[in-house]
Amino acid sequence: LAKTTQPISMDSYEGQEVNITCSHNNIATNDYITWYQQFPSQGPRFIIQGYKTKVTNEVASLFIPADRKSSTLSLPRVSLSDTAVYYCLVGYMDSNYQLIWGAGTKLIIKP
Amino acid sequence: EAQVTQNPRYLITVTGKKLTVTCSQNMNHEYMSWYRQDPGLGLRQIYYSMNVEVTDKGDVPEGYKVSRKEKRNFPLILESPSPNQTSLYFCASSSLAGGLQETQYFGPGTRLLVL
Numbered sequence: 001l002a003k004t005t006q007p008i009s010m011d012s013y014e015g016q017e018v019n020i021t022c023s024h025n026n027i028a029t030n031d032y033i034t035w036y037q038q039f040p041s042q043g044p045r046f047i048i049q050g051y052k053t054k055v056t057n058e059v060a061s062l063f064i065p066a067d068r069k070s071s072t073l074s075l076p077r078v079s080l081s082d083t084a085v086y087y088c089l090v091g092y093m094d095s096n097y098q099l100i101w102g103a104g105t106k107l108i109i110k111p
Numbered sequence: 112e113a114q115v116t117q118n119p120r121y122l123i124t125v126t127g128k129k130l131t132v133t134c135s136q137n138m139n140h141e142y143m144s145w146y147r148q149d150p151g152l153g154l155r156q157i158y159y160s161m162n163v164e165v166t167d168k169g170d171v172p173e174g175y176k177v178s179r180k181e182k183r184n185f186p187l188i189l190e191s192p193s194p195n196q197t198s199l200y201f202c203a204s205s206s207l208a209g210g211l212q213e214t215q216y217f218g219p220g221t222r223l224l225v226l
Contacts, residue, residue: 032212043115043201043217044154087153091212099211103153 004090004102011108018075020105022088025069031091033064033071038085038104047086048073075107083109113138117202117218124192125226132187132221134202141207143185144169144215145177147198154201160185161207192225199223 005023012018024033032051036044048055050062050071061074075082088102115136124130136143144159146169156169160179174196176188185204189196202218205211 034212034214036215041220043203043220044215045217046214049212049214097211099156101154101156103151 004088004100006086006088006102006105008103009106009108011110012078013110014079015077018078018082018107018109020073020075020086020088020107021070022073022090022102023070024088024090024092026092027068028091028093028097031093033062033068034089035060035062035073036087036089038087044087078107078109080109080111083107113216115202115204115216115218117200117221119221120219121222123224123226126193127191130189130192130223132189132200132202132223134185134187134218135183136185136202136204136216137183138204138206138216139182140204140216141182142205142211142213142215143179144203145175145185145187146201146203147171147196148201148220149198157187157200192223194225197223197225 032049034049035047037047038044048060048062050064052064055062063072085104085106087104091099118133141162145157146154148154155171157175158177160166163179163182166177200221203215205213205215
């Protein structure tokens, strides 16, 4: 059964690096891993997407091991404004292709 | 400005009174989708559409209808709302140029309370 699993919540402090891991054992061969960020009372918004190894943009890095069964979103030097829910989205191929969202990780940054 | 709009943003209704939540996008996207978000359950897909006149069920379609008569609009219809449909609803759209893994753009959400 395809499933995208991530921790329910995490706490950290300003200035720290935060790593959020997503498990996706049955990811489709050709599919990407995508992360979204959601602030209260807003829709999710795209952060980063990757297929393998490492991807970096101005906001985050995404680390994907060779077996692609998991991925880690890395937020460098977080600030209070990074407090949000982070979602992992992965595609699976079973009888048909489907996108499955993780349940979201609520990240709380403390001063 | 590229955006997805939803109306209304907040709605209180009573059981059984038909309602429609509108969704519109100005990015000429082929793919549109409706999600509901409930505490502890994340985002669950209700219906999606790959293009005009093409719609399909998501994970939780019961009690909902959709239509895609125009590319830019994708209304969500609750024919006979019930209290268990009280939720936060999001519409999203994306291009299909790279397949279903293209970035999804979300609307601001519609908070629905069914009494």
